[in-house]
Amino acid sequence: MITHALQLMGNYWLEEIQPEDLPVLKQLPGLAEALSDDQADALTDLAVEYQRLFGFNLPPYESVFIDPSAMLNAPATARVERLYQQAGWAPPAGVRYAAPDHIGLELLALADMLQTDMLAAPPLLINHLALWAPIFLLTLERLDPHPFYARLAELTLALILETLPDNPIPSGIDPFPSLPPAPVYRGTYQPAPGQPELEVEALKGQPIQGDSLRQVLDHLLIPRAAGLYLTRQDLAAAALALELPGVVGDREHTLKTVLQLAAQYELLSELFEQLVNLCQREISAYADLERDNPAWAAYAKAWQQRLENTIQFLRQLDLQAMA
Amino acid sequence: MNKRLNRFLEAVANLSSPTRLELAQAGAASQQQSAVHRKAANFSALPGTQVSLPSASERTDGDEQVGLSSYPPVEKWDEWEEYDPKAWPERIKRRYMLIPTLCFNCESACGLLGYVDKDSLEIQKFEGNPLHPGSRGRNCAKGPATHNQVYDPERVLFPLKRVGKRGEGKWVRVTWDQVLDDLGARLRKAFQEQRHNEVIYHVGRPGHDGLMEWILFAWGLDSHNSHTNVCSSGARAGYAFWMGLDRPSPDHAKARVILLISSHLETGHYFNPHAQRIMEAKMDGARLIVLDTRLSNTASLADYWLSPWPGSEAPILLAIVNYLIHTGRYNREFVKTWVNWKQYLKAEWPTEPCTFETFEAKLKELYKDYTFDFAAAESGVEAEVIRQVAEEVARCEGKLATHTWRSTTAGNLGGWQVARALWFLNVLTGSIGVEGGTSANAWDKWVPRPHNLPPHPNRWNELTWPEEYPLTFYELSILLPHFLKEGRGKVDTYFTRVYNPVWTNPDGMSWMEVLTDEEKMGLHICLTPTWSETAWFADYVLPMGHAPERHDISSQETHGGRWIAFRQPVRRVALEKLGKDVNYTYEANPGEVWEETEFWIELSWRIDPDGSMGIRQYFESPYQPGEKLTVNEYFRWMFENTVPGLPEASADQGLTPLEYMRKYGAFEIRSGVEAPYLQPVEAELLKQATVDADSHLVYSQTPAPASPNITPHPAFPGDERGRLVGIQVGDQVLRGFDTPSRLLEFYSPTLRDWGWPEYAIPGYIHSHVHPEKIDPQAGEFALIPTFRLPTLIHTRSGNSKWLYEISHKNPLWMHPKDAARLGVRTNDLVRVSTEIGYYVIKAWVTEGIRPGVVACSHHMGRWRLQDNAMERWSSALVDLTLQGEGHWKMRHKQAVMPFESSDPDSKRIWWSDVGVHQNLTFPVHPDPISGMHCWHQKVKVEKAQPEDRYGDIYVDTNKAHEVYREWLAMTRSASRVSPDGTRRPYWLLRPFRPTRDAYQLPEK
Structure with a gap:
């Protein structure tokens, strides 16, 4: 039953919902209610939402959350691939994915491994899915998703944690794997061509003295460091709360621009406070999850510790801005 | 256990319908393919187009399948409905005809589908044509940006004629009839007076195959001038x-x-x-x-x-x-x-x-x-x-x-x-x-022979094929201004077509000097889809169509295979599908934007209205003798007669070949690699053949049949033994390679015999920017000025707001070590001095370039001389002043600004900089053998001087002429080295090849 459920969820995460899925979905409590009556409209809405969520805002890949680079096909991905290879498991033919550590694939792999009693199933669950999927699924909630994806996230989270054995990680052990540091692509920081030299220069003499902008971006945009996945919507909400102009771009561009705008309008302290508040909300969310699922305690602690560090980091930046 | 999860798991245990996975595993998913196990569809219904499409292609309009479809199915192209994206989330359906055409930005000729609104006949957008064998439905940014080019508020919509001085910027609108009458009379007079070589046609992006061979040969001209020696x-x-x-x-x-x-x-x-x-x-x-x-x-x-x-x-x-x-x-x-x-x-x-x-x-x-x-x-x-x-x-x-x-x-x-x-x-x-x-x-590649290809001209044009460069590939187009200044000839009528030599070529100020000298350049006609720096110095600016506004055929060697594709004016095709007659393409295009094929046919009839000059005959219908050829008939005849396999593939679908190409836009002639050199020579040719005992070359007395494929090839007319047709290899006679030896010429007797024996085998020639010629201590660098950006295409993309929004600067790449040595930081102004002048630009310090070398993309730096003229999306308003003979100074007066137009986006322009035009400061560097303009420059880079401002350019055209003379002195002229008294080895490729007699050097 659990493996069957994992397979269904794996498929639903892996691609947009298809017409052939509807007869099954209509029998699944929690998901059925989230679908509108008009079949064509429902599927179109879900396809659009799928692209908004996973195409534009939240990459559903382990390496984004676990790797120091926060990039796709990073060493963290190779770690998942090795596990698949050792277990003799391969993604089904014809599947479209950008990297093999897609949440849908990991769920399908777990289903197969549980079904055949593979030795790899516990490592996949304990060292991979339990570590990153809850953060991914909690982040999804912040994106105000379509009710279908909200319910799917709740159920997937519950199923992963339900499947997790007691005390999966010995006390005092950080569940994050050791991975190579992120490659340095940019060398000495320089503005890209076409960009005015505003970032560092604008921030110097204002708030962020002594820290390069690169460090700020690297910390806040890399979940492994920050303790959360900062979405474009999070940043937009922070900017909106301060009545800063709207920003469009990828996460890095958005964060850089919001920082610059906040500096320009002397609202950096307020911006940092918005981000601190977000971190605190996530600390609470991780605590709630731990309360309901004690087996997840070691993971919660690891992520919470990173959020605490981020709060410290933001407060230091704020102090520099005040100086 | 979580209650919700519990209920969910119970439901999973009691499912009464098969899941996606079960459907796939049961192999029952041919109609409802699973996301997990979906396979690529194949358009096997189209003979000759074995194009595998991405899986989503099978999805339709939302009734059976949903999600983000990649391509509408071809059977729905005439009746395609989709929601208006601007009305979202309201679901308002729009009805489209999807008309295939070809991108006209770079040379690749990738397939596009024009979405023509059936109600308004406006083009909603362009997407890829999945049936195009080269691009397979995929496009770069430039493909969809074609939409900007069509709806650019700055474009030229009507024929314009210059009043006032050339370059003064005063224009009046004229009719196509006036243009054709004026040009027809002028060209007729030139041809009657045997001044054929005073007519030059200079093309940048041809975009078509085979067209100009037909036109220029019909006029008896050796006047084709290309952009090749600034390119390849x-x-x-x-x-x-x-x-x-x-x-x-x-x-x-x-x-x-x-x-x-x-x-x-x-x-x-x-x-x-x-x-x-x-x-x-x-x-x-x-x-x-x-x-x-x-x-x-x-x-x-x-x-x-x-x-x-x-x-x-x-x-x-x-x-x-x-x-x-x-x-x-x-x-x-x-x-x-x-x-x-x-x-x-x-x-x-x-x-x-x-x-x-x-x-x-x-x-x-x-x-x-x-x-x-x-x-x-x-x-x-x-x-x-x-x-x-x-x-x-x-x-x-x-x-x-x-x-x-x-x-x-x-x-x-x-x-x-x-x-x-x-x-x-x-x-x-x-x-x-x-x-x-x-x-x-x-x-x-396959270039179909047209119905009536004229004979090769018996002329040699020294202005484009000077005797100093007997081995050049091809025309020495960059030297035209210097040849005219030297008095080597004059140009009575000069056509530039989708070409902007003032901007694109090196030494643009010398071009400007010649273009404004009416003694040297009698009449300049600019055939162009958009304003350009060169158009500004024309007498006529004639608007020609962009990708969805013209007919062309194109075949490019994009992969192991062979295909031909059809560019079409999509609104004209849509009108015709709706049953409306269109006589000329400009009736369907915006304003009076026309297409060259119809223009040349009309002009040829004006030159020779009664047929007495022997020109008109080539422009008469193959279907209605004596009648003027129509554009449909021109392509129809080729599709019916000289594209192998197309008539059969069309008949299988109940279509004529023209209908087939109109419907699908492309035809795959061959899939996979083919090696003609391994093909046996046809038995017919061996009936009267001679085999050379020493070289094993095979000559045939059998006349050559006209090939349906007129892709240029080397020519081997042979000698008294007949034509060279192949080589004996073992007991077979094979076609071999297209060389005099029919072999791969590791050793080139041609280079040896034509004055360059030292380079007869592959070797190494020190560049003019070899390190031993650069003194880093004196601030000297090698400059790479040639690289492109993915989103732009020379000057033709200046009318695309989407592309310019992405890319609009061309800073000077400099390694951090060099930057530290010069004390330069990113965005600092630097002065880059060449042999003939300098430009002032911003630096970009990056480890993406090796020390000692600087680089600057050539795509930027558009300029205009008057505020309301030319593409304001992409050009800076400049002051251009002559400070003594040949001393030109250009200074930016105004950056790009938002402006009022019919396109509300023009008020939203947020960028101001458009880069610096570096090519103006480069002298010509024609390689003495290939004729290639050697773009790299030895430059001196230093921090900008106090009076320097961003975008400043200074050029001395006197020095430019001196540098031209220095490089000219490196050549070995045909009159000195030719082994047989000809201007060029006859076998070597030469576009628009004249008769063999024309190859003879004039007697001195």
Whole structure:
């Protein structure tokens, strides 16, 4: 039953919902209610939402959350691939994915491994899915998703944690794997061509003295460091709360621009406070999850510790801005 | 357990319908393919178009399937409905006709589908045509941006005629009739007075195949002038001296090793079709090696990125050659059979045994000094890296795909030897005409013969083919201003077409001087889809169509295969589908934008209205004798008669060939690689054949039938024994290569006999920016000014707001070490001085360029002389002043600003800078052999001086002329070196080839 459920969820995460899925979905409590009556409209809405969520805002890949680079096909991905290879498991033919550590694939792999009693199933669950999927699924909630994806996230989270054995990680052990540091692509920081030299220069003499902008971006945009996945919507909400102009771009561009705008309008302290508040909300969310699922305690602690560090980091930046 | 989860799991246990996975596992998903197990669909219903489409292509309009469809199914192209994206989330349906056409931005001719609104007949958007064999439904940014070009509020919509002085910027609107009458009379007079050579047609982006051969031959002209020697002459020469044909066609998708001296994952010809296949090969395990001084996007994806000093690529390649030879890891049988080693030994070592073993020994000796250490010393690339690359090439298993086109071959003196050294690797590995290897372009290209191709002209135009350059590929177009200044001739009527020499060519101020001199340039007609710096100096600016506004046929060697595609005016086609008659394309296009094919037919009738000059006959209908040919008839005849397989494929669908091409936009003539050199000579030709006992060449007295494919080839009229048709190999007579020896010419008797014996074999020529010619202590650098950006295409994309929003600056790339030495930081102003002037630009400090070299993209720096003229999206308003004879100064007056227009986006322009026009400050550098303008420059870079401002340009055209004379002095003129009294080896490729008599040098 659990493996069957994992397979269904794996498929639903892996691609947009298809017409052939509807007869099954209509029998699944929690998901059925989230679908509108008009079949064509429902599927179109879900396809659009799928692209908004996973195409534009939240990459559903382990390496984004676990790797120091926060990039796709990073060493963290190779770690998942090795596990698949050792277990003799391969993604089904014809599947479209950008990297093999897609949440849908990991769920399908777990289903197969549980079904055949593979030795790899516990490592996949304990060292991979339990570590990153809850953060991914909690982040999804912040994106105000379509009710279908909200319910799917709740159920997937519950199923992963339900499947997790007691005390999966010995006390005092950080569940994050050791991975190579992120490659340095940019060398000495320089503005890209076409960009005015505003970032560092604008921030110097204002708030962020002594820290390069690169460090700020690297910390806040890399979940492994920050303790959360900062979405474009999070940043937009922070900017909106301060009545800063709207920003469009990828996460890095958005964060850089919001920082610059906040500096320009002397609202950096307020911006940092918005981000601190977000971190605190996530600390609470991780605590709630731990309360309901004690087996997840070691993971919660690891992520919470990173959020605490981020709060410290933001407060230091704020102090520099005040100086 | 979580209650919700519990209920969910119970429901899962009691499911009464099959899941997606179960459907797939049961194999019952042919109609409802699972997301997990979906397979690619195949448009097998279209004969001749075996195009596998991405899986989503089978999805339809939302009734049966949902999600983000990739391509509408072809059976719905006439009746396609989709929601209006601007009305979302309201679901308002729009009805479209999807009309295939071809992109007209770069040369690739990728397929587009124009979405023509059935109610308004406006074009909603452009997407890819999945049935196009080259692009397979995929496009780069420039394809969809065609929409901007059509709806650009700044475009020229009506024929304009200059009033006032040329270049003064005063225009009046005229009718097409007035234009045709004026030009017809002028050209008739010129032809009647035998002043044919005073008419020159100068083209930048042709966009069509075969058209101008028909037009210019009909007029009896040798007046074609191309952009080739600012583009590809170097590569062409290097390839042609080896194999006769002048362009490579790599089969990237099946290669084991891909070696690029270019950045074809991001730019260049044929970037989009090549890039997708390079990625396929990479996914299949191929190794990608990239030689590029600059860290391009392509280099960033390579397994090996080599950043050589500009012009040092040949020693790297020859070190690999040396490695293959010395380790014996080359295809001995292929080399023994297909290389002209006997010719080499007999010519250079006549006393030694003429055996392959002797040749092998000589090869070892010839290339022994090209060690990895030598290559490393010349290039700055580590010897160990070169060794690793050599090892990769050695392991290619005969599947080595290579490519160079512009890049170093277009940058350096002797750059053509880089192409020759690169092709040497294909020769040694036997990777020629095989799957995963590299072919000649003509093997994968098809240009259908029109119904009435006129004979070759009996004229030679010295203004375009001067005798100083007997081996050039091809016209010395960049030298025209200097030839006119020297009084070598005059131009009565000068057509520029989709060409902007004032901006694109080096030494643009010399062009401006000549274009404004009515004594030298009688009448300048600019056929253009958009304003340009050159159009400003025209007498007529004639608006010609963009991609969806014209007819052309195009066939490009994008991969191992052969196809032909059809560019169409989509609104005209839509109108005709709706039953409305359209006589001329300009009736359907915006304003009175026309297309060249109809324009030339009309103009030809105006030149020769009664047929007495022998011109009109070529423009009469093959279907209604004596009647004027229509554009439909022109293409219809070719599709019915000279495209193999198309009539049959059309008949299978119940369509005429023209209807087939109108419907699908492309036809695949052949899928897969073909090697014509291995094909047996037709038995008919061998009936009256002679075999030369020494060379094994085969001559035939049987007349040559007219080929339905008029892709230019070398010519071998032969001698008293007949035409050269092949070579005897063992007991077979094969076609062989298109060279005088029918073999791959490692040793070029042509170079030897025409004055360059020292370069008869592949070798290394020091570039004009070789390190020994650069003094870093004096602030000197080698400048790479040639690289492209993925989102722009020369000056033609200046009318695309989407593309300019993405890319609008061209800073000077400089390594941090150099920057530190000069005290320069990013965005600091620097002055870059060339031999004839300087420009002032911002620096970009980056490790993406090697120390000692600076680089600047050529795509930027558009300018205009009047505020309300030209593309305001992309050009700066400038002051241009003459400060003494030949001393020009340009200064930016105003950056790009938002402006009012019919397009509300013009008020939303947020960028201000459009870069700096560096080409103005470059003198001409024509390679004495290939004729290639060697783009790289030795420059001095220093911090800007107090009076300097961003965008400042200074040029001294007197010095420009001196530099021209210096490079001219490097040539070896035909009148001095020709072995047979002709201007050029007759066999060598030459577009618009005149008669053989015209090749004779004039008697002095």
